[in-house]
Amino acid sequence: MDYLLAESGIDRIKHAINVICEPAPFFVLSCVALGVFLIGYRFWTKPVVAAIFGGGAVLFYALSALDPNFFLIIAKPDNVPISIMMLLVGFFTWLAFRQAAINDERLEKGEPLLEAGADDKVLVWPDLVYTEFIALILCTAFLIVWAIYLRAPLEQPADPSVAPNPAKAPWYFLGLQELLVYFDPWIAGVLLPGLIILGLVALPYIDKNPRGNGYYTFKERWFVITTYMFGWVVLWVVLIVFGTFLRGPNWIFFGPYEFWDAHKLAALLNIQFRDIFWIKALGRGLPGHWLVREAPGLAFIGFWFTGLPFLLAWTVMRKIYRQIGFIRYVIAVQLLLWMFLVPLKMAFRWTINLQYFVAITEFFFNI
Amino acid sequence: MIKWIREGQVWNSIFRHGIPRDRRTRAMAVLSNVFLHLHPVAVRKSGIRLSFTWCMGGLTFFLFLVEIVTGVLLMFYYRPVVEYAYNDIQAMRSGVVSMGLLREIHRWAAHAMIIAIWLHMLRVFLTGSYKPPREFNWTVGVILLVLTMLLSFTGYLLPWDQLAMWAITVGSNMARATPLAGHEGPGASFLVIDGVPLIHAGSDARFQLLAGTFVGPNALLRFYVLHCVFIPVVVTVLIAVHFWRIRKDGGISGPL
Numbered sequence A: 001m002d003y004l005l006a007e008s009g010i011d012r013i014k015h016a017i018n019v020i021c022e023p024a025p026f027f028v029l030s031c032v033a034l035g036v037f038l039i040g041y042r043f044w045t046k047p048v049v050a051a052i053f054g055g056g057a058v059l060f061y062a063l064s065a066l067d068p069n070f071f072l073i074i075a076k077p078d079n080v081p082i083s084i085m086m087l088l089v090g091f092f093t094w095l096a097f098r099q100a101a102i103n104d105e106r107l108e109k110g111e112p113l114l115e116a117g118a119d120d121k122v123l124v125w126p127d128l129v130y131t132e133f134i135a136l137i138l139c140t141a142f143l144i145v146w147a148i149y150l151r152a153p154l155e156q157p158a159d160p161s162v163a164p165n166p167a168k169a170p171w172y173f174l175g176l177q178e179l180l181v182y183f184d185p186w187i188a189g190v191l192l193p194g195l196i197i198l199g200l201v202a203l204p205y206i207d208k209n210p211r212g213n214g215y216y217t218f219k220e221r222w223f224v225i226t227t228y229m230f231g232w233v234v235l236w237v238v239l240i241v242f243g244t245f246l247r248g249p250n251w252i253f254f255g256p257y258e259f260w261d262a263h264k265l266a267a268l269l270n271i272q273f274r275d276i277f278w279i280k281a282l283g284r285g286l287p288g289h290w291l292v293r294e295a296p297g298l299a300f301i302g303f304w305f306t307g308l309p310f311l312l313a314w315t316v317m318r319k320i321y322r323q324i325g326f327i328r329y330v331i332a333v334q335l336l337l338w339m340f341l342v343p344l345k346m347a348f349r350w351t352i353n354l355q356y357f358v359a360i361t362e363f364f365f366n367i
Numbered sequence B: 001m002i003k004w005i006r007e008g009q010v011w012n013s014i015f016r017h018g019i020p021r022d023r024r025t026r027a028m029a030v031l032s033n034v035f036l037h038l039h040p041v042a043v044r045k046s047g048i049r050l051s052f053t054w055c056m057g058g059l060t061f062f063l064f065l066v067e068i069v070t071g072v073l074l075m076f077y078y079r080p081v082v083e084y085a086y087n088d089i090q091a092m093r094s095g096v097v098s099m100g101l102l103r104e105i106h107r108w109a110a111h112a113m114i115i116a117i118w119l120h121m122l123r124v125f126l127t128g129s130y131k132p133p134r135e136f137n138w139t140v141g142v143i144l145l146v147l148t149m150l151l152s153f154t155g156y157l158l159p160w161d162q163l164a165m166w167a168i169t170v171g172s173n174m175a176r177a178t179p180l181a182g183h184e185g186p187g188a189s190f191l192v193i194d195g196v197p198l199i200h201a202g203s204d205a206r207f208q209l210l211a212g213t214f215v216g217p218n219a220l221l222r223f224y225v226l227h228c229v230f231i232p233v234v235v236t237v238l239i240a241v242h243f244w245r246i247r248k249d250g251g252i253s254g255p256l
């Protein structure tokens, strides 16, 4: 009797977690968690606090692995790196922000930084060579243990006529594949990766803030770091985790403790921006020519990429604009707006099932 | 005995300095060794604190070396043609050819390298080490990042199993949607000469990538050459540039 009660209690918890893990709450909670962490980074990185939360997260993950459905997914050989990555990302984020917290406090008090002592030189042999040597041996040991306990996967021979369901790209691209839910391939698969690369290359030339060069800090570079952490943790890591662990057959959402049932259906209800404008708001039919038909969406996108930059330069980004100048500002703001188009589109999808802002299917130009 | 070796001609022809025990011989140990010579003789103390660099760049490099060594050994047993590829991997797996853990290590080190390079980038970013004078080295790093992921992506196809074929199919399908250059990309339908479309399934970006309209034998060969020769060579050259620039830019960054 007791046993049965406990069972249903756990089932209820599992069910609740399954619900929380749906795209909208999962993504929003990730953003909130990052925000709360960054705002209170001095508190969250205190060793005791971090140990409690880190340990709690690991414990939660380990307990989750007791669930057969969850275990089935995380134990796939090619998914194991993702668990390792999550652990390492957590640890190193803590390590970096811990040092940032210490440095920021010291900067306020006018004390020397952790990295101070620019002129203290040590010999490479032995100090550096030994460190490298030890790192190398640990890394080798780690690889060998990994290789002994986990065999590299080999499935059935390639067969072009039998598509697996779901068919997934290698795990490090699954964040991009997850974006296919929200964007057409030309954006999710071509444009956004291209812009990520471009943005990374442009970063040192855009960021003119001379402070925070060569030491950990958050306070002196909070804007750039917040942006980067949003892109890296939420838009890259979280989406990879989501795309791998929570997307099953037909790329439908499955909670972590849910069985991947290939017959599960998702309601498909797609609404276009133009329908909202012409049919719902104006109460008339769609215009014939695509240019007129898509005018509302084009106007919105046009405003997003050309109007908004002016508005921002005028208001919240005034200081940044003055700091980095016209050309840098234009590049930076375009990159930022592309980045924030992603959560914007997600939000529209979750709330009103919006499929496209602009849908010129005639020549595959859908945004 | 040891003394005899130490004083013999052979030993002295290889190591031209004494045991690295004092300042001079320790400097010599680094200077006279072509590999250690990547390093300067002395470095800033803060720069080599483990908590500063996490040794992530070094580990990325080490994992790359592991990949080269295990990869070359794997090449002895693997033929990049559809008839053999899968069977060759299966033979390794079932121990028909005794490879030990080579394939395992090659695969897991590849995954580990991806994670390591991301973390290396994170630490370079969070220490602001991309700021002047290191902007260019950051750019070199970004290219290395892209190449490392392509290296892993091209290797993913080689086992020629369902996992491989379909992962590459999903990935390369994106090229179909390249603006202007993919036959399902925006704008491609405007590229028409005398009524003949310039960009179609048999000429677009995806076709160039796969040397065909689907992931078939040509794609396997193409990915094999990219994976085993072309990309590793480019990465090696760029790593050399990367390391050279670290020193030319004043060593590991630190507060000014």
Ligand code: HEM
Pocket: B053, B055, B056, B057, B058, B060, B061, B064, B117, B120, B121, B124, B129, B130, B134, B137, B138, B139, B140, B141, B142, B144, B145, B148, B239, B242, B246, B251, B252, B253, B254
């Ligand atoms: C194959 C890939 C790579 C290898 C083998 C590599 C290796 C290294 C090593 C050994 C260092 C010395 C300090 C350290 O370990 O942190 C370093 C520094 C550096 N790396 Fe990389 N790296 C790679 C990719 C990247 C990437 C993807 C980026 C950034 C996008 C990058 C940017 C830098 C910069 C700017 C420095 C100088 C940092 C400083 O002076 O503090 N590298 N790299």
